[in-house]
Amino acid sequence: MAKKPKLEHSELAGEFTDDGITVLVDIFRPAGADGGWSLEVISENDDLTTWEEPFPTDEEAFNEFLATVARDGLRSFFEVDPSVH
Template structure:
């Protein structure tokens, strides 16, 4: 049985809500290391978005997440059927 490595999660990780859409931002690296940080976003439907390239700091990772929201909108993380509609 393979043990999963323990992870250190950034203080910048957590829920992020915009336009009635909430996602979980997870910024992490192996615990006890100075390795680069990984960035993942998990939707309410448990869809996972991972960035291929790591980040030197957790702040850089979070800034990239915010830049993605500014550029593409939070709905870019949702499947077409998951986008809330107003009537």
């Protein structure tokens, strides 16, 4: 059985709450890697939204999350089908 690679999680990752709605923002990359931060958002209903392209920095990933919230709202992460950005 193959081992899962160890991941490094950004300090910007964590719960994000707005207007009574909470999601988990996960920003991570393989441990020891330079750049290539992945962004995932998990809703209270376990809906998963994943961005296909990695970000050069964890800050850019978090800023993309904030831009999505400003544009579409947190409810956009509560979908019947998982989303990919």
